[in-house]
Amino acid sequence: MATPLFQVPLIAEGRFIGLILDILIFALVLYYTSGDKKIYIRRVAGLDAIEEAVGRAAEMGKPVVASYGLGGFTYWTLAGLSILSHVAGLSAKTGTRLIVPTGGSTSSLIVRPVAEEIVKTAYTMEGVPDQYNPDDLPFLSGQQYAYVGGYVGILQRTRPASVIMTGSHWSDAMNIAETSNAVGAITITSGAYISNVAALACASDYILIGEEAPAAGAYLSDDPSQRASIRVQDIFKWIALGCIILGLVLSNMGINIVENLLST
Amino acid sequence: MAEILKNRQLQIAVMALAFLLVFVPYFIEVPALEAASTKLITITAIVNAVTLVLALQSQIRRGLNIVQRRQTGWYFKAYMIITMVLMVVFAFFGRETGPYHWVMYAIVNPLSSVNYGILAFYMASTAARAFRARNTQAMLLLTTGFIVLLYQAPLTGAYAPWLEPIALYFGDTFGMAAGRMFLISVTVGAIVFGVRVLMGKETSVLGVGKEEV
């Protein structure tokens, strides 16, 4: 078992390195967003699919269904909202009807007004505020499976051209993805947990695996701060990789310094 | 007053303050801070519960619109609103027995189970459609998927016990590694995203893109 290397006064036991890592992330984001740094972002296959999907709907004169998940204000929800904002902008521009099912859990109640605001703003920014219809953000109860039942019903009745399902969808994601595929819609999804990702990878036309969803936002927008955050994430993956390799080598030589440091 | 409340900087400051009040006590042990942070969490939970009123307003308005326009199937929306009210009324007669109990067992439980269990169908049709050896990736997916599925059928276990170590190997190694890798990369992403929101860089989240639209 790993034993902490040292104890820092005032800081709770075993939480020092975590705090340092958090602060490091903050500092790195600050560093990369300041000034004008050009950062390369690898192209993620699912990204352009979003624009294509809205374009297809506009051509066919059918609606787009987009959702941001059913969690509270978590990382996934925020990533989903950020994509929703983009989709709403595209829909407003092309005059495509956008349906956003909302609800699904008690903790998502507070997210709902934010989503409304996002869609409304997008329509206003494109100069078509009168096309915004609050009834197209139906609230489908605070129960996960009642939400899904309603969602599936909407898909079957409106037969949308595209479905863009991001954010924190859990086991309900497969109901949506497979129904969407069955009604002939282009299906773009993002998976929030590993059991889901495996299934969604098979069921959808495009999947944003893991953090590809937020990376999608970075790629679509030219916002330097979004690109910066992708760079910071990469740096931390290097740190993780380095720690694992170094730890494996050292611990097999009988030196447990990496584990001990991490548990400090 | 209005100008102050509309101010975007104020919004970000309030958010950052709330964040720090919850975040910091986890690392720095000061009992008073810890108590304040617990209190703030309770307060937000109550605020969240109150938000239901907004969702209800929207749901009822949408339902009534459909009823008023006499859209096809409007009576379903009327029915929905009635059942909603009924459930609230039932709750007053106690929950262990009586109509509330009946609704839970006759309507809510079966329907929630169906929508959960129906996933078996969706998984099956997805597999039948997508498990095709199109390329190397799909071939690998197909192979491991096939082996593990075969092992999971209880009858196979009785007649082909040699399959067990192979199937377990795939799940306990590659599956486990994928889960771990996934978690690491998602965690970092989440923190970075959080930092961006707190810095006010994530304009979409606070609801208004450009000021006072």
Place this chain on the structure above:
Amino acid sequence: MVTMIDYSITIVGAFLAMCMFTTLYGKSSPLYALAEESYIGFGTGLTIVINAEYIWRTGIVNIMKGDYILILALILGAMILFRVHPKYNYVARIPIAIALGAQFGLSLRTIIFSGFIQQITASIVPLFGGDMVTMLYRWTIALSVIFMMTFFFYSIELTGPLATSAKIGEYFLYTAFGAIFAQTFMGRLGLFVGFMQSYTVPPWKKPILLAAMFIVFAIIVIMDRTGMLEKYTPVE
């Protein structure tokens, strides 16, 4: 002793469940709408009850006991209701900002440990010694984690050895997906089998299940053939 209440629960439950299953027919129908709106209606009712109870128990009761700081929760709650007011909707931004900050703090404070540090320490294991199977397992996990990680670099161009590593990572990932998919299928099949079983055990439920299946299926097919499905299905 099977009571009338048991019968009524089974009959209504089986019928509505089969209505819900009609979604698999691929077309929306009035029967599906019935099940869907029942669930949304009663489900929303349930949400109201749970939330009202929460506000009462956690908020009001404690305020009456003297925990006056919780009055703030009610004030903020009232502020958020301004969302629907066309002119004063900006009032709602403050409570939303507070909720956002607090919920963020709550989720971000622990994940660096559970999602990052603990995952790294769990990956550091002895690679030598022990029996062959254990070693095979550990080597596979260690190599998989390393290769898969390279597949998830976004801000560098993947060339040379890194590209090879990412490719291997991708292959490992798909190998994993196969196994995970199969495990997930077993879980979902278990849920479905278990649910159907709640209508075959005890045996008196069997005829009810069969009748519900037959009636619902017959109605759907007849409605589809006669064009009534389009006519009576609600529009969105």
Place this chain on the structure above:
Amino acid sequence: MSDNSLMKTLATYDRRWVYLVLFLVVVGPLLQPIGMPISVSPDTEQYYEAISSVEEGDKILFTLNTEFSGYNEIQSGIVATMRVFIEHNTKICVAVGHPEATGIPELVFKQLEEELDANGYVYGEDYVILGYVMPNEASVASMSQDFQGAITQDWLGRSIDDTFLSEINTWEDWDLIADFTTGLATTFLLNHFALRGTPMTVNCIGVMIASQKPYVDSGVYLAILQSMRGGAELEFLTGHPGPGLTAMDAFTFGHYMLLLFILAGNLGYYGYTKQQRGGR
């Protein structure tokens, strides 16, 4: 039918056939069980060993961290485990971690009326139902440190003072925690009980196996029972065939059916789709 049109059918059939066949192969064996043989996995043997080593008078915390839909999957494990505990004359305290689950203990004890009578079980003396007492981590933490402070009543509001629960103060006073879970408060039990040293077993739904198994390997849990299949194996080991075993036929058929559809799809792909696309 020519070769090509058969291949075309295999490549392009309507997905509703998959649905219909799956429905029939599951419902058929449930209505008319066949009783095909099954094997018992090492995990289940370990679990059986763990739960049957309890002794008369042991105090057991029986936690149901499941919604109703999840209960359908793991009920065979719940009932079979409870039967073992009753047959060993242990003291059982049932606690639930989801508002929906408050109705589950009723269903479980209804199936075990005979065993309860045979062993002279009396509510209050030998078993107590607590209801929804684990809504969040804080509540589980306080249960582990100051049980009497955290819990004063059973689920119908009766005082627990006169029951065996009055002897429980901290996590050390439990002889075993048997958890049945779809997630929910299991992590909290892990943090505040199992990691401190309370013996704990887990019966989880299929989707959770991957995440729970490591805890058995590292010795935090005594044993794990996997999904409905584990429940069926446990029924087999205890010699009381029940819903789990009956469901195994449907389980086998469901899996085989999917394998057949996958095979057919690949035949169709190579025989038709790929040729249509010019071997791309």
